[in-house]
Amino acid sequence: MSGPFQQFPLDGGSTADLYLLRYDKDGGLRSPVAEQEIKDRLAGVGDVFLFSHGWNNIFAQALDRYRSFISGFIAQRQQFGVPVPPDYRPLLIGVIWPSTSFVMPWEAGPNIAADPDPDGAQARQVEEMLGLVTESLDAAADPEFVELVDGRSTIDSDAALRAAEIVLDALRAGPDPDDGWPPPTAKELLTVWAALDGAESAAPPVDPDDFGVAGGTSPGLLVAGGGGFDPRSLLRTATVWKMKARAGExxxxxxxxxxxxxxxxxxxxxxxxxHSFGAKVLLSALASAAPNRPARSMLLLQAAVNRWCFAADVAGTGRPGGYHAVPESVERPLLTTFSAFDDPLTKFFHLAMRGSQLGEPGVAAIGDPELYGALGGFGPGGVEGISARRPAAVPGAERYDLGGGLRVIAVDGGVEIDGKPAITGHGEVSNPATWWAMHALVRPD
Structure with a gap:
């Protein structure tokens, strides 16, 4: 699509123009005319804001999130008189990438103990997940996997082990690029699978904005009523791996x-x-760009990446995190939010992303949040000396100190502002607290 998709009015009669760039699942550009127009306009602007949405956002949802953040950011600047850089001429770019057919392992899954799905929505979600997983299988593995899991609510341990072997080989054969953890073995994956099947109690209801999914169920509602393994839990876990890899591509x-x-x-x-896996999109983009000068700022909102991704030494293993060099490619300290109220990233991400215990000292938990936890759930690990944790600042009343040689500032969105948490859930990231964090990075003073 060529030309700005929307113009946002600024003071003095100027506008901030929003362009949308669409990419395919491999990162192929599908908006070459719009990209060329952006490049042609760079000489006439001073600041470029590049946004990337998270998963399960169709075009309309992604656009709505961009509009919400941009409008709120502009209105807050006017409300508090936040200064802007000299000759402020912003250009806005929103990334649109294919992230619609994905649900987290704990979201929107069939509750097989409840009434039948009246409109077939849950069945369609399972069908979408099956198609998503099988498109990564080779010709020999595809029919075997389909026969193991298709249409079933429970399979025995031998079938589950073989299904786990197939998806691991196709979707997670090597170390995780964010943190270097080796993949789990098939038997280790079964422990995660059983945990997702057999959680004893349901999590709180999912925020309708969490990953764009309305409603949903927790692992506690996925129990298959007895022994065996519910293959839908494996499909959900595999979609997380697939989406994480796609965001990187x-x-x-x-x-x-x-x-x-x-x-x-x-x-x-x-x-x-x-936001979410959109944080991985932009981390991967900056890491691969190898720029000759740094970006001015980076704001990661409830990032769905491993918390050790910036570490020079991941949990004492001697290997660096996949994005350990990124903070040095950003001029101002990188701000990344985390919140104890983000249920997907504090309760389940580490299960889906659990690696192998091989070579990991003292790992007893099935999914250890210390090792496998999300950046947006627990804040960064392994960046002592160059990082700080700060409560979310009260808009208009408090400021973030960006000095002192810090490279990463973890903003705690679990603190209360005006009687409620600054970030109440995974999808609640366009609000006064996040706009204020963005102002901290942009303002010239």
């Missing part, structure tokens, strides 16, 4: 070249804002 192959062009061929200040 979109960042590396699609958004990365644009970031490289902006930082190499122009003098604009680049600001990066990513």
């Amino acid at each position: 979109v960042g590396n192959n699609g958004v990365g070249p644009l970031v490289a062009h902006i930082l190499r061929e122009s003098g604009v200040q680049l600001h990066l804002v990513g």
Whole structure:
């Protein structure tokens, strides 16, 4: 799509123009005319804001989230008189990437103990997940896997072990690129699978904005009424792996070249804002761009990446996190939010992303949040000395101190502001607290 998709009015009669760039699942650009227009306009702007949405966002949902954040950010600046850089001429870019057919392992899953699904929505979700997983299987594995799991609510341990072997081979054969953890063995995956099947109690209801899914069920509602394994839990876990990998591909192959062009061929200040797996899109983009100058700022909102991703030494293993160099590619300290009220990232992400126990000292838990936990759930690990944790600042009343040599500031969205948590759930990331964090990074003072 060419030309700005929408214009947001600013003071003095100027506008902030929003362009949308669509990418395919491999990061291939599907909006070449719009991208060229962006490149042609760089000489006439001072600041570029690049946004990436998270998963389970169709075009309309992604656009709505971009509009909400941008409008709120502009209104808050006017409300509190936040200064802007000299000759402030912003250009806005929203990434649209294919993230619609995905649900987390604990979301929107069939509650087989409840009444039958009246409109077939849950059945369609399972069908979508099956198609998503099997598109990664080779010709020999596909029919075997389908016969093992298709249409079943429970399979025996031998069938479950074979299904686990197939999906591991196709979707998680090597170390995780974010943190280097080796993949679990098939038997270790079964322990996670059983935990997702057999949780004893339901989690709180899912926020309708969490990953764009209305309603949902927790692992406690996935119990198959006895022995065996529910293959739907495996499908849900595999979709998490697939989405995480896809976010990296979109960042590396699609958004990365644009970031490289902006930082190499122009003098604009680049600001990066990513939510959930959209954070991985932008982290991968900046890491792959190898720019000759840093981006101005980066704000990660409830990032669905491993909390050790910035570490020079991941949990004493001697290996660096996949994005350990990114904070040095950002001029101002990288701000990343986390919240104890983000149920998906505090209760379940570490189960889906659990690695192998091989070579890991003292790991007893099935899914250890210390090792496998999400950045947006627990804050960063392994960045002592260059990081700080700060409560979410009260808009208009408090400021973030960006000095002192810090490279990463973890913003605690679990603290109360005006009687409620600053970030109440995974999808609640366009609000006064997050707009204020963005102002901290953009304002010239």
